Amino acid sequence: MFESLPGFREFYPEDYKTRDYLFQKWRSAVESVGFEAYEGPVLEPLELYTEKMGQEISDQLFHFVDKGARKVALRPEMTRTLGRMIAARANALKRPIKWYNIGDHFRYERMQKGRTRCFTQLNVDIFGEAGVLADAEAISTLVLVCQSLGLTSDHFYVRLSDRDLWVSLMEGWGIPAEKQGEVLSCIDKLEKQGESKTINNLSSIIGESAEPLFEKISKLIGLKSVKAIEQWVDLEFDEQKRQNIQKRLGECSLLLESLDTLGCADFVELDLGIVRGLAYYTGFVFEAFEKGKDSRALAGGGRYNNLIKSLGGPDMPAVGWGMGDVTMTDCLVENDLLHISEDQIRVFAISFENTRKQALRDITKLRARGVSAQFSYKSGGFSKQLKEANQKGCSHALIYGEDELARGEVIIKDLRKEKEVSIPLQDLETYHFE
Numbered sequence: 226m227f228e229s230l231p232g233f234r235e236f237y238p239e240d241y242k243t244r245d246y247l248f249q250k251w252r253s254a255v256e257s258v259g260f261e262a263y264e265g266p267v268l269e270p271l272e273l274y275t276e277k278m279g280q281e282i283s284d285q286l287f288h289f290v291d292k293g294a295r296k297v298a299l300r301p302e303m304t305r306t307l308g309r310m311i312a313a314r315a316n317a318l319k320r321p322i323k324w325y326n327i328g329d330h331f332r333y334e335r336m337q338k339g340r341t342r343c344f345t346q347l348n349v350d351i352f353g354e355a356g357v358l359a360d361a362e363a364i365s366t367l368v369l370v371c372q373s374l375g376l377t378s379d380h381f382y383v384r385l386s387d388r389d390l391w392v393s394l395m396e397g398w399g400i401p402a403e404k405q406g407e408v409l410s411c412i413d414k415l416e417k418q419g420e421s422k423t424i425n426n427l428s429s430i431i432g433e434s435a436e437p438l439f440e441k442i443s444k445l446i447g448l449k450s451v452k453a454i455e456q457w458v459d460l461e462f463d464e465q466k467r468q469n470i471q472k473r474l475g476e477c478s479l480l481l482e483s484l485d486t487l488g489c490a491d492f493v494e495l496d497l498g499i500v501r502g503l504a505y506y507t508g509f510v511f512e513a514f515e516k517g518k519d520s521r522a523l524a525g526g527g528r529y530n531n532l533i534k535s536l537g538g539p540d541m542p543a544v545g546w547g548m549g550d551v552t553m554t555d556c557l558v559e560n561d562l563l564h565i566s567e568d569q570i571r572v573f574a575i576s577f578e579n580t581r582k583q584a585l586r587d588i589t590k591l592r593a594r595g596v597s598a599q600f601s602y603k604s605g606g607f608s609k610q611l612k613e614a615n616q617k618g619c620s621h622a623l624i625y626g627e628d629e630l631a632r633g634e635v636i637i638k639d640l641r642k643e644k645e646v647s648i649p650l651q652d653l654e655t656y657h658f659e
Contacts, residue, residue, distance in 0.1 A: 232333075232342025244345075246565045247374075247550055247557075248327055252270060254373040258366045260325040260349060265306040267329060271296035273305050276535075285332040287342075298410055299331035302388060303348040304505070304529065304545065305536070311352055339552040345600030349526075350531070350545030360509050360528065361483035363544045367513055368492045370548065375562035378491040381523060385480075385511045386499035389525070390473045394445070397466040398438065404430050406540055408506065412590025413500035444497040451478045454497075466578045478508060505529045511546070515556050521555060524548035570658045572621045573614035574600040575607060578627060580625035585648070587623065587635070590654055615640060 229235050265294050271288050288298035303326055311322065326348045333342055351359045351364055364383060388409065391582055395405045407430045415423050418615070420439070427435035437582060443459070444553055448454045451474050458470050477495070484493050491513075501510040510527030514520050526546025533541040557563040559571055570593060576584035591598040599617060601610050607624075624636035624645075635653060638645040648656060 229280055232336050234341060242565055243554060243563060244550065247554060249252040250373050251327060251370060254370045255325045255366060258362065258369065260323045263324045263326055264328060264375050265310055266296050267300050269300055269306060270567065271298045273309065274298055274301060284474050285334045287331045287333050299553055301330055301332045301344065303328065303330065303547065305531065307348070307350060308467050308532040312533050312536040315533065315538045315541060322352040323358065325349045335459050339555055341551055345550040347548045348545060349541060352543045357480040357483055357541040360480055360544050361487055363546060364484060364511055365487040365489050365527065368489050369548055371513065371523070374557060375479055376585065377517065380560055381515050383493045383511050383513045384496035384499045385493055386636065387473060387477055387509050388500060389508050390470065390477065390507055391500065393469040393473050397462045397470060400431060409500050410453040410502065418496060449482065449495050451495065501527055502524060506530060521552055523552055533658065570596060572596055572598040572618065572619065572623060572658065574598065574623045574625065575610040575614065576625040577601065577627065578604055579627055580630050583623045583630060584623065587653055597659065
């Protein structure tokens with residue numbers, strides 16, 4: 226017997242209901258903010274991902290040479306596909322561009338709880354706006370999506386950081402530009418790797434000053450307000466070096482004020498320990514984390530202002546984030562928030578040998594109206610057909626008895642309320658099921 230490949234999921238109807246529920250919630254939330262849906266190919270040229278993606282993602286690619294001798298890869302994330310699409314039509318698109326996608330992605334990585342090799346992700350992006358209001362709306366939309374699923378500030382929070390601020394700090398410390406990316410990578414991995422390994426990694430980059438630098442980094446990560454960081458900066462740098470840092474902290478204050486206005490103050494925490502691993506990120510970055518002992522990441526994103534230009538398009542600012550279905554579904558299940566309504570109208574026709582043709586004619590008319598209508602393939606007794614209707618989760622039964630049909634009537638039984646009514650057959654075409 227064949228089995229599915231490791232890391233690739235299959236969805237039986239009961240599982241698909243959960244998946245569909247999540248996607249409907251995603252769509253409803255982001256479309257209420259004005260985002261429009263798009264889609265791109267799942268197979269792309271390999272070189273789209275091998276440049277400036279970061280080694281971690283590059284190592285996880287599903288890639289091969291196709292029959293046209295092209296080097297191709299299944300998309301591991303959506304941003305570069307989206308960037309390529311925007312670059313191709315940048316001059317024709319009205320800005321700001323607000324798009325979203327719900328699509329499959331593929332990464333060959335070690336499987337563990339919350340991680341599969343094929344996963345579906347919600348991607349939300351804004352192009353063409355450099356101001357912090359775009360960052361604020363991206364983050365507030367992330368909060369809105371989580372809230373639409375029943376999550377509150379007791380369940381999750383968003384950790385906000387700024388790569389540009391880190392760059393300004395490293396310039397103030399005299400770290401060469403060519404080594405700053407490696408230092409950022411060390412900061413990004415600090416929580417997982419701990420103090421000793423991080424110092425060793427920093428030593429291989431900047432030498433003997435690694436330990437004092439680590440102490441400064443640790444101190445900064447522990448500061449949770451712009452004011453506290455400003456006070457630390459005043460003591461750390463002279464006036465000339467403080468200028469760029471203070472300017473960036475001003476932008477951070479403005480973003481936090483905007484998020485407060487958008488009702489997100491209870492959800493957002495300034496945390497410079499967040500850097501994001503992908504090399505194309507610039508400016509503000511953020512991650513949503515579940516609260517509790519596991520503290521799983523639910524979503525992440527940030528600014529990537531240079532991507533469109535690097536893909537052959539114009540210089541266009543961008544900000545966006547992604548949320549995976551696996552971890553979010555686990556979060557909802559564990560917090561008892563996955564409540565899928567079965568209130569939809571689904572009709573089941575119960576008929577017998579002499580009434581079956583009329584039932585099938587009526588079912589055809591109901592389906593043409595958009596009403597979900599079913600019938601039994603076997604002409605069993607009333608009890609068996611009623612049982613089948615309940616097993617299928619139908620809300621109403623149409624009962625075609627010989628006596629009712631002789632009177633030109635049909636019985637409509639509400640299976641949820643155990644109530645029934647007889648109506649003329651001709652009225653069924655316009656009957657409103659509730």
